[in-house]
Amino acid sequence: MTTVEKEERRKRTTISSYTLSQMRDAIIAGDLEPGRHYKERELCETFNASRTTVRETVQYLVSEGLLLSIPYRGVVVPRIERSAASDLYRVRSVLEGLASFEFTLHASQDQKDDLARIVGELGEISGETAAKEILMKKGAYYDCLLNGAGNKVLSEHFGLLNNRISQLRRLS
Numbered sequence: 001m002t003t004v005e006k007e008e009r010r011k012r013t014t015i016s017s018y019t020l021s022q023m024r025d026a027i028i029a030g031d032l033e034p035g036r037h038y039k040e041r042e043l044c045e046t047f048n049a050s051r052t053t054v055r056e057t058v059q060y061l062v063s064e065g066l067l068l069s070i071p072y073r074g075v076v077v078p079r080i081e082r083s084a085a086s087d088l089y090r091v092r093s094v095l096e097g098l099a100s101f102e103f104t105l106h107a108s109q110d111q112k113d114d115l116a117r118i119v120g121e122l123g124e125i126s127g128e129t130a131a132k133e134i135l136m137k138k139g140a141y142y143d144c145l146l147n148g149a150g151n152k153v154l155s156e157h158f159g160l161l162n163n164r165i166s167q168l169r170r171l172s
Contacts, residue, residue: 019049020057027066028166032077039074064160066167080168088165095158099149107148115144135166 023043026032043054058075061067067075080088103115118141125133142162146155 015049016053016056019047019053020060022047023057023061024064024066024163027061027077028163030167034077034079034167037070037074037076043075065164080164085168088161088168092158092161092165095154095161099145099151099154099158102149102151102154103145106150111144111148115141115148118144 023032026046032038040051040054040058043049043058044051047054047057049057058067058069062069062075066077068078069075103111107115118137122134122137122141125137142158146158149155
């Protein structure tokens with residue numbers, strides 16, 4: 001592979017990662033509405049990305065369950081049904097238990113101290129901005145817990161599940 005090819009590949013990876021992050025955030029935040037069909041061209045314009053980048057991003061988000069691809073119609077952000085919500089929370093409770101168990105086995109003392117600090121900060125949150133602060137602290141809590149658990153597969157699956165739960169929380 002030539003230097004020019006390597007540079008193009010790096011740029012494309014960076015653009016793809018950025019587009020993936022932006023589209024995932026838009027789904028979770030509700031900027032891409034559940035139940036609405038989106039055409040490839042519209043997504044290209046919205047995210048200022050090429051068709052190739054959008055196609056790759058859509059495939060990835062379909063694999064995460066954040067999008068559904070419908071032939072000849074585009075993609076749609078799926079609505080989360082009540083039974084699916086229940087399933088998501090049950091699976092998360094099992095993964096969270098495993099993460100906690102592995103955290104106790106593998107976390108360093110610094111990680112344990114960080115987790116205790118975050119839990120303390122969560123308990124002190126109150127007021128009008130509480131919801132946003134709680135979500136931010138919960139994100140920090142799970143990042144710390146999963147990093148301390150040291151299980152990459154667990155972190156990946158928990159992250160995918162938590163994205164769908166974040167989307168559900170916004171809708172409920």
